[in-house]
Amino acid sequence: MISYEVTEWGMPLQQAIRETPQPKGSEVLVRVKYCGVCHSDVHIRDGYFDLGGGKKFHMSQRGMRLPVTLGHEPYGEVLSAGPEANDVPLGEDRLVYPWTGCGSCARCNEGMDNWCPTPRYIGIQRSGGYGDHILVPHPKYLVDARGIDPSYAPILACSGLTTYSAVRKLLPCKPSDWIVVMGAGGLGLMAIAMLKALGHEQIAVCEIQRSKWDAAIEAGSSLCIDPLDATALEQLQALSGGVWGVVDLVGADNTASLAIAALRKGGRYVLVGLYGGELSLSLVPLAQRAMTIQGSYVGSLQELREVVELARSGKLKPIPTAVCSMQEVSGVLDQLKAGTVLGRVVAKVE
Ligand SMILES: [Zn+2]
Numbered sequence: 001m002i003s004y005e006v007t008e009w010g011m012p013l014q015q016a017i018r019e020t021p022q023p024k025g026s027e028v029l030v031r032v033k034y035c036g037v038c039h040s041d042v043h044i045r046d047g048y049f050d051l052g053g054g055k056k057f058h059m060s061q062r063g064m065r066l067p068v069t070l071g072h073e074p075y076g077e078v079l080s081a082g083p084e085a086n087d088v089p090l091g092e093d094r095l096v097y098p099w100t101g102c103g104s105c106a107r108c109n110e111g112m113d114n115w116c117p118t119p120r121y122i123g124i125q126r127s128g129g130y131g132d133h134i135l136v137p138h139p140k141y142l143v144d145a146r147g148i149d150p151s152y153a154p155i156l157a158c159s160g161l162t163t164y165s166a167v168r169k170l171l172p173c174k175p176s177d178w179i180v181v182m183g184a185g186g187l188g189l190m191a192i193a194m195l196k197a198l199g200h201e202q203i204a205v206c207e208i209q210r211s212k213w214d215a216a217i218e219a220g221s222s223l224c225i226d227p228l229d230a231t232a233l234e235q236l237q238a239l240s241g242g243v244w245g246v247v248d249l250v251g252a253d254n255t256a257s258l259a260i261a262a263l264r265k266g267g268r269y270v271l272v273g274l275y276g277g278e279l280s281l282s283l284v285p286l287a288q289r290a291m292t293i294q295g296s297y298v299g300s301l302q303e304l305r306e307v308v309e310l311a312r313s314g315k316l317k318p319i320p321t322a323v324c325s326m327q328e329v330s331g332v333l334d335q336l337k338a339g340t341v342l343g344r345v346v347a348k349v350e
C-alpha cells in the first residue's frame, strides 16, 4: 500500500510503500477512497500544540511515534475483516468513525470513545487515511453514509461531528437568541450550516478575512464582524437581546477574550479551535455573570450517526468542498496553515 507519512515533525509528508495490513481479531480493513484534510493535521504535522505562555504540548507526549500516517476523515470500501468481527458490510462503502478509544475503559464502554483517557484515534495514534488502506478496530465504527456524495461525506467525521457536538452545547435556546461563530474557515462554515440545520436563526460571524464573509452569509450567517475592528465588542454587545452563546472555532487568546466579554449574563462560551494560547480570567465576574465556559472535542459515535442523518435529510447544507489528490495533501496543509483555503478539501485516492 501507499501512504503519505510524517517522517520528521514540521516537514512535508513523504510517500512510502508499506505492506498492506491484515485485519486481526475484530479489525476491519478498508480501502480508502477519500479522506478529508483537516486543519488540526497542520498542528499534528508540526508535532505540537501551542499551550500559550511559551508552553507546548508535543504529540510525542500523546503516544505518537514517527513515522505516522495522519488523516482522520477516511471513507472507503470494506475489504476484509478479522475472525472476531461480526456483521461486516463487505464490499460496501462506509464512513469511518475515527475517534476510537482503548476499547475497554468506562468511557469506551458507554460509547464515549472520544473521552477515552488513553485514546487510539485513527489518523493520530493509529494509521490514518492519507494512504490507500486503513485498519479499523471494530466494525461498529463503520457508519453507513449512503445517499451522501462520497467526496463530501468524509468531512462529516471530523468537521461535521465536531461542530455538531459543539453547537448542541448551546442548544436548546430560542432560535432568535444570538449565537456568534468565531472564524469562518471550514469549521466555522460548518458550524453555521449545523446551526441552520438544527433550526437556529440568528447567527453572527467574527472573521478577520473579509474574503470569507460571502461564504459565511451563504452558509446562513446574518451578520459578519471583523474582530480586529475597534468597535467589534460594541457591535456584539449591541445585538438585540445580547449574545447567548459563542462557538469559537479559532481558539486564540483574542477570540476567547472577545467572546467572553461579549456574552450576556447566563451566556455560554464553547471552545473548539486549537490555534492555541491562554486565558487570564477574573473569577468574580465569571460567577456574577453566571457564565459557562466549556470545551468541546470531536464527538461520539452516536453523534456521528446523527450528523450523517442530518446530511442525508438535506437539512445540513454542504459547505464549499474541493477535491485534491493524495499527493497534494501536504501542500493543502500548507494552504490551511496560511489560511487560504475556502471551506474544506477532501483528498481522493486515484
Ligand atoms: Zn479534524
Ligand SMILES: [Zn+2]
Residues within 6 Å of the ligand: 101, 102, 103, 104, 105, 106, 107, 108, 113, 116, 117, 118
Ligand atoms: Zn477507553
